[in-house]
Amino acid sequence: MVKLDIEQWKIMAWMLAVYDAVALNAGYFLALLLRFDFQYSRIPADYLANWESYTPVYTVLSLLIFYGLRLYHSLWRFASFSELLRIIYGNLATILLMAVGMNFFVGNMPISYYIMGAAIQFGLVLGVRFAYRFILLLRVAQQDRRGEGSRVMLIGAGSAGQLIMRDIKRSVRTNEKVCCFIDDDPTKWNRLVDGVPIVGGRDEILASVEKYQIDKIYLTVPSASAAEKRDLLNICKETDCELKQLPGLYQLVNGQLSVSAMKKVSVEDLLGREPVKADLSDVFQFIHGKRVLVTGGGGSIGSELARQIAAHQPEQLILVDIYENNVYNVQLELRDRYPELDLVVLIASVRDSRRMFQIFEEYRPQIVYHAAAHKHVPLMEDSPCEAVKNNAIGTFKTAYAAMVHGCERFVLISTDKAVNPTNIMGATKRLCEMIIQSFDAKIKAGKANEIPQLFTHEGLENADADGTGKIFENVKTEFVAVRFGNVLGSNGSVIPIFQKQIAAGHNLTVTHPDIIRYFMTIPEAVSLVMLAGTYAKGGEIFVLDMGSPVKIADLAKNLIRLSGLKLGVDIDIDYTGLRPGEKLFEEKLMAEEGLKKTENDLIHIGCPIPFDTEEFLEELDELMVSAYKNKNDIRVRVKAMVSTYHPAENIS
Structure with missing residues (x-):
């Protein structure tokens, strides 16, 4: 048995052509029957002979006309006005073919033969092609009547x-x-x-x-x-x-x-924010052909930075993270999407100055995006010394390694929680901002050598090992910070938490009915971070205009509705009370900072708040020692350095 490997539509086209062959001849034969009152015996023999002799020629030529008009190529379930026009043109051509061919080459036929034959043929050819659509319409009408x-x-x-x-x-x-x-x-x-x-x-x-x-x-x-x-x-x-x-x-x-x-x-649609539209051509031109290092490369912001950077041909992309699982997944993704990318993935802690010196010495990155940080407010309230070690001291050590190894730009990822902080996480992020402002001030004053080198294992990676100070002579690193609010879809975002609670059938937990937050998407946050790298002149804190803040309770209610559930019937919201260090709202800027415009209307620069750089750097050394000794008075020391820090709980 021979198996015909023919596409289904071709089979349907052949079947339709066979039908047309029958319809073309049946139409004119029925016209003869109608002419003589459906009495076959009354039809004159010469009329029957003329019809029989012209049938083969008429059939072949008509099918060729139909084929030329592509009547065997359409999807008739979607037939529309264009298909109707082609059927009309095809039938007009075959009617003319019948009239001319029969009269000039075969013999005379009754006038009614041509008129009725044309009408019947048109009905048969058109009817079968639009029958499927008609059946669908009947089905829809039936459903409408039944309310289905x-x-x-x-x-x-x-x-x-x-x-x-x-x-x-x-x-x-x-x-x-x-x-x-x-x-x-x-x-x-x-x-x-x-x-x-x-x-x-x-x-x-x-x-x-x-x-x-x-x-x-x-x-x-x-x-x-x-x-x-x-x-x-x-x-x-x-x-x-x-x-x-x-x-x-x-x-x-x-x-x-x-x-x-x-x-x-999605819940993001209900926020109603226009995405930040920025011309990133300068950003990508700046990145192209450069060695770029991203700390925290496995996190929400760090991984998106890696994706954006990888897409624009850096000379080399170095990802640094302490948590291997996330950054490993990013490594697999980037190697699959960008096989030509020179990608280096390193496991390291920004708190380890020897390891950071080793990385900067070997790879010499020209641009650094510093996204590594502890960010969870409640966890850091229970472990304040860890927040200081990782956020403040880790930033200092990474910034110092960048400065003495010829880095051109250092961009710190900050947060709106650094503004008038009530929790230790926000206070340490404010310390990070002050650190990069101190570095910037010293470098611009030509006093980079006065920046202390902080380490707990002194001497092993001393930048000025030869004691000549030459390493500080041509320091030109520009340090900036980028501050934004909560990131939708990030590891610490409230929405994934709500989604897990809904999936588990639990009530949603919100700390306070009036708590509000600013939100932005991960791509927006990353665009802002990258823009900061090009706008930077040193010492700035870039701030995004994130529009109006959103009530977390409203987000919870919206997510319940979008999940097809009814609040108070299928699921409810439990208000648990503000957590330690949490406040009802976050500010984007401290009141005394003020704002300057940039090329993008939605991106602003906060004017640095003056502070005593010398005193700050001295206190930072003492703060590091206290943090590594896990002193209980760490909040008191942080408050002495960050005047805007007002802990929400009693300080021991």
């Missing part, structure tokens, strides 16, 4: 909304019915789109959901701004409907609009 399937509201009656509606109507896989449109354009109200009413603007959303018994709401306004989407979604989330939206305008441009292109609404 999900009932959908589309927000946006423009091109995108209409395309989504038509995709729903012709799809056999989605058991959905579009019941109404919402559009803010008053000129569209009370009009119909393919029989579906445009009921009004956003004020009609809640009433229409109840009136039409809506199950799903699709936001089909790809050109809407983030703030506009937020406002619409904030209304929609008051319903129990499933919410979806189009990812962006590019689907409309590329003709990719379909129900499958819709994505679920």
Whole structure:
């Protein structure tokens, strides 16, 4: 038995051609029968002879015409006006072929033969091709009568909304019915789109959901701004409907609009922030061909930095992290995506000055992004000396190694918790900012040699080993800090915690009903960090305008709704009280810092708060000793150095 390896559509095309061959001849034969009242015996013999003799020629030539018009290449379940036109052209051509060929080369036939034959042939050829669509329409109509399937509201009656509606109507896989449109354009109200009413603007959303018994709401306004989407979604989330939206305008441009292109609404969408749009060409030009080191390379920010840097041809990318698992995963990802990348992954602690000197001596990075830090507020409240060791002293040791090994730029990743800190984590991050400001001040004053070298194993990596001081003569490292708020999707973000609690069927835990935070996405944070590396002149603290803060309780409520659950019925929120060191809100700047503009309207520079650099550096040495001795008075020492630090609990 021979197996025919033919694609299914070709088989269907052959079957359709056989049908057409029958239909072409049946049409004109039926015309003869009609002409003589369906009495075969009354048909004159010469008419039958003419029909029989011309049939083979007419069939072959007609099929060639149909093939030339590509009537065997269309997907007839999606047949539209263009397919109808091609059928009309094909039938007109074959009608002309019948009239001319029969009269000039075969013999005369009755006038009614041509008229009725053409009509019957057209009906048979057209009918079989649009029958599938007709059956689908009947099925949809049946479902409408029975009330089956999900009932959908589309927000946006423009091109995108209409395309989504038509995709729903012709799809056999989605058991959905579009019941109404919402559009803010008053000129569209009370009009119909393919029989579906445009009921009004956003004020009609809640009433229409109840009136039409809506199950799903699709936001089909790809050109809407983030703030506009937020406002619409904030209304929609008051319903129990499933919410979806189009990812962006590019689907409309590329003709990719379909129900499958819709994505679920995320909590990030409800924040309504426009992403920071920055021209990163200068950043990537600065990175291209450079040796770049990222500390904390396995963390949320560090790993995204690594991805962005790897995509723009650095000479070498060095990732440093103390935790092997995360950075190993990043290593596998980057090697797979960028096989030509010169990637070095090292396990090291920024607290180990000998190890940091070894790394900087061997690899000589030109740019450093310092993301390594302890960031969890409650954990650091229980282990304050570790926060000092890792954040403050680790930053100092890394910065010192960078300075004496010819690094051009050192960018510190800071946090809004460094502003008027009430917890030790925030206070140590403020210490980090003061450290890089001290380095910058000393370097600009030509006194880099006066910066003390902190270590607990003195002498083994003394920068000025020969005692000549030459190593400090041409120091030009520029030190800057970047400060931003909470990062959505990061390891310490509240949203993954909420998602785990929902998955486990537990109530969500929020510390206080009024606690608020600023939020940004990881790509935005990384863009800001990288921009700081190009804007830097030394000593700046870059600050992102993160818009309005968001209530954590509102985030929890939104996430419950987006998970298809009802607050107070399926799940609840437990308020546990503020944790040690936690405050209700975070500031982006200390009041006395002020702001300067940069080339990007959403990125600002905080003017450094003056402090006694000499005194600070002396106290930092003493702070390191206390931290490594795990002294109980560590908070008192930190408070003496950071005047804006106000611990939320009693200091021992």
